[in-house]
């Protein structure tokens with residue numbers, strides 16, 4: 001197969017991604033008058049984890065005592081004060097507008113008898129403030145966004161994987177992409193790029209396996225900074241048994257009153273956290289479950305029991321519709337039997353550093369949604385992500401369009417970057433190593449090691465072991481990474497191998513950051529440093545590239561809106577969680 | 579690919595899986611190929627296909643969510659349109675691509691026509707004043723929750739419909755009828771959807787309820803068609819029984 005650029009696009013704004021953040025950015029940029037092109041590795045609206053988000057979006061302070069400030073405090077407390085406070089303020093203040101906007105696009109969300117939006121509570125939130133649509137909030141959100149994209153006639157291309165952002169004199173001038181459907185390259189000239197490729201939780205054996213962190217590597221190569229990469233949030237309740245059932249058992253399971261039980265039938269969360277019980281923050285629940293499992297009190301198949309059998313059956317059918325139906329289709333009745341769950345990676349809180357205008361350090365590069373750091377700090381609060389992607393998708397789209405209105409196309413001076421990238425792909429296709437390394441085997445090995453050493457419970461020894469493995473893979477395995485399928489169309493083996501090369505970079509950053517942070521905070525729990533250390537570690541660990549070398553830097557957090565001393569109850573504690 | 583190893587209890591127990599393969603670059607005709615997959619109780623077809631990826635058999639298929647919320651993995655399984663992530667693997671299963679659309683490779687079909695048609699039928703709320711305040715009757719919220727929000731546009735029902743053979747049929751097909759009903763129920767929508775549905779061929783529906791039978795989410799597009807028909811008749815549209823113009827003579 002010969003590889004070449006066979007299509008060139010020129011556009012004002014290029015949006016990379018196909019979830020809610022990308023859609024929102026494309027819509028806002030179009031409304032600002034820009035010419036927009038959306039490139040998505042999957043199919044727009046069907047890819048990414050936006051359509052899979054079940055729970056809700058925290059943007060409606062319905063309770064009379066609730067306010068943006070309280071939401072802000074909740075977010076910071078969960079995030080261990082590592083959040084970018086300017087960004088969080090925007091998130092908490094600007095969210096509400098988007099419910100009615102989505103409804104204009106065609107979505108509808110659940111309402112109470114008095115006509116106001118129904119709200120539910122998520123772990124770590126002090127009030128009920130999450131608007132939802134049954135168990136399918138993200139899907140309903142995408143229903144609206146896809147309709148608006150179609151209505152506006154935004155140009156979109158499905159199954160195109162962006163490989164590299166192109167820069168001229170340090171400014172964004174476009175991107176190079178691989179058309180998976182055709183097996184040819186696409187070159188895009190753009191005045192601004194919005195990166196909305198989601199997080200990299202798929203580096204771990206995550207629920208959302210397709211989140212492979214491409215965006216991180218593209219941004220890093222283009223000159224942007226990444227932060228907080230050590231904070232991988234585990235979703236505590238992930239379907240584990242019966243085997244065929246996949247995906248996370250949404251937090252609504254616990255929110256609606258579900259119990260977690262160990263093999264002795266005991267509600268163990270009662271003594272780990274008597275106050276919040278099952279609704280403690282996700283990482284705390286994850287660590288507690290792991291401790292129970294390690295203590296030999298796990299369930300039969302290696303998970304832990306989760307049960308709603310004590311709730312009224314019609315309540316389960318109505319409020320937990322998706323989960324109920326899902327298990328029913330495997331012949332399992334959650335009204336009568338407890339299921340087995342186990343914590344699995346869910347969300348990588350870190351990512352590209354962007355400010356409250358969604359700008360990165362690279363002129364012309366904007367980032368929105370799960371690919372960014374800053375909103376969630378050390379740990380994401382459930383149902384904050386769907387707000388994040390809407391608010392910052394919108395801001396990124398607008399600002400990118402404004403930039404496009406004010407600058408001309410850069411002289412495309414990126415020939416060497418394009419050639420280098422094409423060569424990388426062509427080499428991979430052409431390679432015939434004597435001892436070939438196949439992607440699935442290598443990837444499985446790394447999945448397991450990341451889960452074990454850079455997972456819920458971390459130690460210095462384990463993390464260093466992982467670093468050694470990453471180094472070994474880069475030296476020994478990557479040069480022999482080969483593919484068997486040489487065809488052009490829908491060559492998923494090629495796609496997976498290209499992702500494999502990227503994932504090592506993400507693994508390295510996460511593991512290095514986790515070794516560096518000698519404390520426990522948020523979703524980063526070190527068994528050898530189990531306490532929070534505010535004197536040393538109110539810092540973000542930031543990565544960037546300098547002279548082609550990865551540089552790691554610790555930067556003190558700016559507490560520009562609220563100082564930690566303003567929440568004395570929080571500051572006085574040294575638990576990693578609160 | 580699966581990120582945990584399959585919990586294989588008995589390595590002897592194996593299932594055979596037949597896949598209709600086709601790569602337009604190298605193959606003149608599609609051909610059947612059989613594969614062996616270890617038996618694991620409650621394993622789905624997606625997991626079997628991913629297991630084969632692990633073994634180096636890169637059969638092309640689409641998947642994303644694995645929990646029937648994205649609708650990308652529809653295929654013919656034993657001749658019936660189903661979601662691969664929602665179908666438990668059995669011995670001797672036969673997998674084919676959907677027949678309504680052109681095959682791009684193996685189990686991947688070209689669904690661009692769906693996108694185009696959704697745009698044609700204006701499946702968003704059409705309104706002159708979108709910013710106005712509105713209330714939503716509880717029965718609409720219920721209808722969205724129970725029916726409309728749940729459609730994942732997987733195209734299984736289109737495949738099963740005997741009254742809509744392809745995207746050029748005079749009846750658009752069950753999925754589109756359901757999506758029109760969704761739009762019609764949106765409080766902002768001001769378009770005459772009954773007229774539109776009528777023109778888009780709901781009269782060709784033979785009420786066989788095949789669509790309801792195959793819907794992985796247990797929805798019933800045929801019921802939506804019936805509701806449209808009833809409304810078209812009771813509201814006595816000027817010419818309720820019109821079909822879309824025959825484009826062949828234009």
Ligand SMILES: Cc1cc2nc3c(=O)[nH]c(=O)nc-3n(C[C@H](O)[C@H](O)[C@H](O)COP(=O)(O)OP(=O)(O)OC[C@H]3O[C@@H](n4cnc5c(N)ncnc54)[C@H](O)[C@@H]3O)c2cc1C
Pocket residue numbers: 016017018019020021022039040041042043045047048049050051052053054055056057058138160161162163196197198199207208211214215247248346347368369370371382383384385386387389
């Ligand atoms: C099971 C589950 C449940 C969740 N529940 C909730 C919840 O209840 N509340 C909440 O607030 N959050 C929830 N989340 C988190 C939330 O869904 C995500 O954080 C959010 O949807 C991310 O949106 P996004 O638009 O940034 O990215 P995504 O929607 O993930 O989209 C990323 C897109 O980028 C594309 N892409 C990736 N790489 C490339 C490339 N190289 N080139 C081109 N395109 C590329 C992908 O195809 C994809 O379309 C949940 C997540 C999961 C997995």
Ligand code: FES
Pocket residue numbers: 640641642643644645646647648649650651652661662663664
């Ligand atoms: S993979 Fe999403 S519906 Fe099957």
